[in-house]
Amino acid sequence: MLPAVAAMDPAAAGAMVRYRLRRLAAARARARACGRCGARFPWESAAGGEDVTPSQGQAGGHLIPILTGQFEEHITADVAWAAAHYASWTGSRLPVVTPLLTETARYWASRCRLDAGGVAHIDGVIGPDEYHERVNDNAFTNVMVRWNLRAAAAASGPGITPEEADRWRELAASLADGYDPATGRYEQFAGYFALEPLLVRDVAVPPVAADMLLGRDRVARSQLIKQPDVLMLHHLVPDQVEPGSLGPNLDYYGPRTTHGSSLSPALTAALLARAGKPDEALSMLRMALALDPDDLTGMTSAGLHMANLGGIWQAVVTGMAGVRVRGGTLTVDPRLPAAWDGLRLRFRCLGRRVRLDVSHDRTEIRADGPLLAALAGDAPQTVTSWATLRRTS
Amino acid sequence: MTEAATAGPADVLAVIGPPDTAVPVAETAAVIARLTGGDVRELRLAAGLSPEHAAGRVLRALDRPGTACGVLAGGEPSRAVWSRVARQAAKPVVLVPDGLSGQPPRLRRVLLPLDGTPQSAAAVAAVAERFALGGAELVVLHVFGPDTVPMFWDQHAHAGQAWTREFLARYCAVPGARLELRVGIAAEHVVQVAGAEDADVITLAWSQRLEPGRAPVVRRALQDAEVPVMLIPVAPARRDHGP
Numbered sequence: 001m002l003p004a005v006a007a008m009d010p011a012a013a014g015a016m017v018r019y020r021l022r023r024l025a026a027a028r029a030r031a032r033a034c035g036r037c038g039a040r041f042p043w044e045s046a047a048g049g050e051d052v053t054p055s056q057g058q059a060g061g062h063l064i065p066i067l068t069g070q071f072e073e074h075i076t077a078d079v080a081w082a083a084a085h086y087a088s089w090t091g092s093r094l095p096v097v098t099p100l101l102t103e104t105a106r107y108w109a110s111r112c113r114l115d116a117g118g119v120a121h122i123d124g125v126i127g128p129d130e131y132h133e134r135v136n137d138n139a140f141t142n143v144m145v146r147w148n149l150r151a152a153a154a155a156s157g158p159g160i161t162p163e164e165a166d167r168w169r170e171l172a173a174s175l176a177d178g179y180d181p182a183t184g185r186y187e188q189f190a191g192y193f194a195l196e197p198l199l200v201r202d203v204a205v206p207p208v209a210a211d212m213l214l215g216r217d218r219v220a221r222s223q224l225i226k227q228p229d230v231l232m233l234h235h236l237v238p239d240q241v242e243p244g245s246l247g248p249n250l251d252y253y254g255p256r257t258t259h260g261s262s263l264s265p266a267l268t269a270a271l272l273a274r275a276g277k278p279d280e281a282l283s284m285l286r287m288a289l290a291l292d293p294d295d296l297t298g299m300t301s302a303g304l305h306m307a308n309l310g311g312i313w314q315a316v317v318t319g320m321a322g323v324r325v326r327g328g329t330l331t332v333d334p335r336l337p338a339a340w341d342g343l344r345l346r347f348r349c350l351g352r353r354v355r356l357d358v359s360h361d362r363t364e365i366r367a368d369g370p371l372l373a374a375l376a377g378d379a380p381q382t383v384t385s386w387a388t389l390r391r392t393s
Numbered sequence: 394m395t396e397a398a399t400a401g402p403a404d405v406l407a408v409i410g411p412p413d414t415a416v417p418v419a420e421t422a423a424v425i426a427r428l429t430g431g432d433v434r435e436l437r438l439a440a441g442l443s444p445e446h447a448a449g450r451v452l453r454a455l456d457r458p459g460t461a462c463g464v465l466a467g468g469e470p471s472r473a474v475w476s477r478v479a480r481q482a483a484k485p486v487v488l489v490p491d492g493l494s495g496q497p498p499r500l501r502r503v504l505l506p507l508d509g510t511p512q513s514a515a516a517v518a519a520v521a522e523r524f525a526l527g528g529a530e531l532v533v534l535h536v537f538g539p540d541t542v543p544m545f546w547d548q549h550a551h552a553g554q555a556w557t558r559e560f561l562a563r564y565c566a567v568p569g570a571r572l573e574l575r576v577g578i579a580a581e582h583v584v585q586v587a588g589a590e591d592a593d594v595i596t597l598a599w600s601q602r603l604e605p606g607r608a609p610v611v612r613r614a615l616q617d618a619e620v621p622v623m624l625i626p627v628a629p630a631r632r633d634h635g636p
Binding site for chain 1 (some may be wrong): 439537538539545546553561586
């Protein structure tokens with residue numbers, strides 16, 4: 001949600017970050033209760049900041065434990081990422097969010113296990129693919145933790161000694177990530193490749209809640225996944241994954257993704273666009289767009305799926321338009337579907353109101369004040385008040 | 394019973410056939426009549442009557458105005474009659490299984506399997522309301538299978554609650570009704586859940602087609618259920634996948 005809100009209403013996004021800052025005490029208490037340092041944020045959070053995830057639910061007539069509150073720990077790195085993204089996107093001062101980076105890094109530093117060979121592991125977690133519980137070395141979790149540790153070390157806020165920052169960097173470098181240079185693939189978690197090689201087309205037409213069709217145990221023994229897991233790294237932290245690894249991982253995990261999570265279609269659309277498959281991306285985007293209006297979940301009456309709406313924004317802005325903000329520079333790298341004549345967007349970033357006008361042969365960026373912007377492959381230029389940065393191919 | 398459920402008293406036709414089924418059929422009819430607020434009308438089928446003639450008599454009696462439903466023996470010996478009646482009746486038919494004896498029939502709890510189509514929901518709506526007004530507890534059963542599994546299921550607690558509320562609102566908006574969800578083959582779950590829930594009757598909307606490959610749930614319920622099965626005709630129509 002936060003990337004979408006930061007681009008539409010930066011003040012509201014700031015409130016989202018302050019919500020986390022004000023619940024650092026509860027997150028520290030949770031970490032201490034787990035025997036760890038730093039701060040561990042809850043999977044489901046309410047007013048107090050304690051974890052309010054239900055502990056059980058019904059599945060096919062059976063009461064089952066819900067383990068996300070205990071084991072879906074990547075939320076702690078996600079909170080840090082959201083805070084850093086807010087600061088980067090809006091151009092806010094990083095020190096404001098530094099406590100979120102450093103306290104989460106301290107949690108991870110105390111959470112990792114170093115083996116005899118000096119490789120760091122994180123055992124017993126749940127990744128974004130919630131069909132597989134209590135797995136070891138979930139690539140998404142580990143690489144997000146790597147990003148978290150490096151970001152905290154780079155922030156070098158008050159109370160961080162150079163020695164502590166160095167330890168974070170060393171730990172980040174030693175984290176297992178399951179990457180295989182021979183194939184260009186990340187293994188989703190230790191042992192994933194050895195699971196039953198089931199493809200979603202073998203069981204149903206996606207999207208499908210495969211756990212409700214096949215049962216949780218069967219799905220857990222298979223390679224079917226609920227939503228992008230490894231691939232979320234390519235969306236959130238593309239600088240932390242191996243260059244050129246999006247394609248191989250999309251080709252491998254795509255046919256295994258059931259899209260049983262309502263977050264899945266939109267983010268898959270963003271990934272497909274970035275992989276240079278905008279027409280396939282549009283197909284997934286249409287599914288995401290229909291999710292609530294067509295009540296594909298059968299429960300829109302209970303409320304709109306806000307994360308899907310945020311994902312749709314990301315599919316269009318980050319995926320199709322290729323908008324990123326790095327180091328105070330807005331970059332644009334469009335991938336338009338053939339069915340679209342063009343794409344016009346208005347959003348906010350770096351303290352400016354931005355208008356983006358993209359067609360298949362032209363990209364224009366306009367802003368209401370000086371803005372450092374770059375088209376893909378070009379050097380950054382300063383866009384001045386409602387001036388246009390234009391490229392025609 | 395469909396149109397009569399909320400439209401005042403309606404009689405129940407008790408079809409008395411083979412002697413060993415007469416008592417359970419009459420008792421079941423009496424229990425249902427208490428819910429419909431009407432009387433039990435008995436139709437006695439003479440021994441030796443051909444199935445075609447017997448079914449014809451039952452259907453004509455069912456067609457009489459003010460008749461809610463018919464109750465008749467549903468066991469294998471009576472198949473030739475009940476299968477004709479059930480396939481042609483315009484009103485609900487309650488089939489009493491062989492060997493239903495001992496405890497007098499009761500209607501404390503009704504199992505209402507629903508496939509998530511507006512057509513089946515509409516077919517059973519009036520009956521469900523009548524049962525509920527009569528004080529029976531409604532247990533709605535929906536089975537997720539290849540054709541009915543949801544596309545999305547984000548989290549078992551939150552999704553389960555929201556989906557359940559919406560399913561009941563759409564397909565069985567009767568106060569107090571509760572939903573049991575199962576995964577697998579509906580035909581296998583209906584009888585199992587009826588037993589587990591101690592249901593007194595199973596109420597099924599159906600297309601009135603019994604040829605091979607059709608109505609597996611009805612076939613299984615009639616074969617294995619130890620309680621009466623009410624079959625409610627529904628016009629064939631395209632199903633949807635909601636909620």
